[in-house]
Amino acid sequence: QQQVKQSPQSLIVQKGGISIINCAYENTAFDYFPWYQQFPGKGPALLIAIRPDVSEKKEGRFTISFNKSAKQFSLHIMDSQPGDSATYFCAAHGAGNTPLVFGKGTRLSVIA
Amino acid sequence: KAGVTQTPRYLIKTRGQQVTLSCSPISGHRSVSWYQQTPGQGLQFLFEYFSETQRNKGNFPGRFSGRQFSNSRSEMNVSTLELGDSALYLCASSSRPRGDYGYTFGSGTRLTVV
Numbered sequence: 001q002q003q004v005k006q007s008p009q010s011l012i013v014q015k016g017g018i019s020i021i022n023c024a025y026e027n028t029a030f031d032y033f034p035w036y037q038q039f040p041g042k043g044p045a046l047l048i049a050i051r052p053d054v055s056e057k058k059e060g061r062f063t064i065s066f067n068k069s070a071k072q073f074s075l076h077i078m079d080s081q082p083g084d085s086a087t088y089f090c091a092a093h094g095a096g097n098t099p100l101v102f103g104k105g106t107r108l109s110v111i112a
Numbered sequence: 113k114a115g116v117t118q119t120p121r122y123l124i125k126t127r128g129q130q131v132t133l134s135c136s137p138i139s140g141h142r143s144v145s146w147y148q149q150t151p152g153q154g155l156q157f158l159f160e161y162f163s164e165t166q167r168n169k170g171n172f173p174g175r176f177s178g179r180q181f182s183n184s185r186s187e188m189n190v191s192t193l194e195l196g197d198s199a200l201y202l203c204a205s206s207s208r209p210r211g212d213y214g215y216t217f218g219s220g221t222r223l224t225v226v
Binding site for chain 1: 155167216
C-alpha cells in the first residue's frame with residue numbers, strides 16, 4: 001500500500017511557467033513533509049520541507065502549500081527554468097520509529 | 113565537508129550470487145538509511161540504522177540484510193540475487209534518527225543482475 005500518492009507522473013512546462021506537483025497521504029501521524037529533487041546519476045537532494053502547523057512555506061522560487069484537512073500538499077515552482085528539469089519526490093515522515101516514505105516521483109521537463 | 117560516499121558505483125552480478133554494498137555517511141552522522149530505487153516502484157525503504165542498531169526494516173525478503181559499524185559506516189548485503197534485484201541502491205545519512213533534520217543521499221550503487 002502506497003502511503004504517499006504523487007501526481008502527475010510526468011510534467012512538461014514552458015520556461016517561465018509554473019510547475020505544480022501534488023501529493024496526498026492517509027496517515028495522520030505524518031508530521032514532516034519534505035520534497036526532494038533528483039538529477040540523473042545523482043541521489044535525491046532535499047529541496048524544501050514543511051510541517052503541518054503552517055499552510056505554506058516559500059524558499060526562492062519553490063513553495064509548498066499544505067492542506068491538513070484534505071491531507072494534501074503540493075510543490076509549486078515559479079518561473080520554471082530548464083535547469084529545474086529533474087525528478088521530484090514528495091515524502092512524509094511520522095512520529096516515533098517510522099521511516100521516511102516517498103511518492104513515486106514526477107519527472108519534470110522545462111522546455112524553452 | 114565530504115558527502116555520503118557509496119561504493120562501488122556500478123556492479124554487474126549473476127543471478128544466484130551475493131553482493132555487498134558500502135556506505136560512508138557524512139562525518140558526525142550516526143543515522144544511515146537504505147533505499148531501493150526502481151523506475152516502477154520509486155524509492156522503497158530497506159532499513160535504517162542508528163548507532164549500530166537497526167531501528168526499522170522495510171518490507172523486503174530476508175535475502176536483504178545490513179549492518180552498521182562503530183564508525184557509522186554501513187553495509188548492505190543481498191544474497192541469492194534475482195533479476196528483480198536490479199536497481200539503484202541509495203544510502204542516506206542524517207545526524208538524528210528522524211529524517212526531519214534532512215537526509216543527505218549518496219549517488220547510489222547501480223546493481224545489474226544478469
